[in-house]
Amino acid sequence: MQVVNLRSPGGLDQLTLNQVDEPGEPGPGEIRVRLHASSLNFHDYLVVSGAMSTEENRIPMSDGAGVVEAIGKGVDEFSVGDSVVSTFFPHWLDGPARVADFKTVPGDGVDGYAREQVVRPVAWFTHAPKGYTHAEAATLTTAGLTAWRALVVDGGLKAGDTVLTLGTGGVSIFAVQLAKAMGARVIATSSSNDKLARLRELGADETINYREEPEWGKRVKALTDGHGADHVIEVGGPGTLPQSIEAVAIAGHISLIGVLTGTAGDVPTAKLMAKQAKLQGLIVGSRRDQIDMIRALEVMGIKPILDRAFGLDEIADAFRHQESGQHFGKICLEF
DSSP states (O other): OEEEEEOTTOOGGGEEEEEOOOOOOOOTTEEEEEEEEEEOOHHHHHHHTTSSOOOTTBOOOSOOEEEEEEEOTTOOSOOTTOEEEEOSSTTOOSSSOOOOSSTTSBTTTBOOSSBSEEEEEGGGEEEOOTTOOHHHHHTIIIIIHHHHIIIIITTOOOTTOEEEEESSSHHHHHHHHHHHHTTOEEEEEESOHHHHHHHHHHTOSEEEETTTOSOHHHHHHHHTTTOOEEEEEEOSOTTTHHHHHHHEEEEEEEEEOOOTTOSOOOOOHHHHHHHTOEEEEOOSOOHHHHHHHHHHHHHHTOOOOEEEEEOGGGHHHHHHHHHHTOOOSEEEEEO
């Protein structure tokens, strides 16, 4: 079978496509999956670019979707032929967060899904949503579940709330779709007027070009008659957090899910305290969260926004496309 390996110390020119033996039969409690798709995330980029160190010849990609080829003894959750999608934290099954690193994350601490076949314990996968392609399903492991946890699991989103999303990355676009499907009002930001137009097509009620309006936190308050956003999908980190705190409503919820502007910086803590808002860091979610999300997606009829697909042998080009920042929606590998 074909597999992609990352040579140390990383870099897109260190991604190699190799031929290896197929995995054997699954053991008790395991399944063998023929993988057909993966999707690119910023975390994957940090790994393959060498910004995050990993073991020599690591197989990258945290998201994987495909079909169950064989099941081991004692497996009753899946059957041969089922469409499945991977989990980000295979050992975090339910309940509150239990991990604070990436040691068990496929594509980082352990081998991931840039390959054609894999044998893994049952808990490493869930059923994919009915009617999804493999590429669509592969977007859920990281981006989809992060947006779901931010808004629903931790944020307690309800109809009539106002949601502020930053940028047009995978999580932010999922957040727009989820929020609108659940009856919320959405305010979205971007530096591209073309992308803002596409966000409005997805249902965003108001859009803000943050380059044209650098004090966009005040603009959010003006658009909400001084109330502010009940939920903020914060992907920038220190460079955007002050404006997110300005924008958030009293007793609102800021989900810190990204650090695109850096890992440290000044935070207006007095304003955050005065607003009695919750600032919560989060990394994806549990297997139970994923199962709940998939059930909801089937009911709501939401489909991910896909930008472009590449072959497994084009993985470096896929990441170069991600680097360009020209994409809107998820970039996928299909194989």
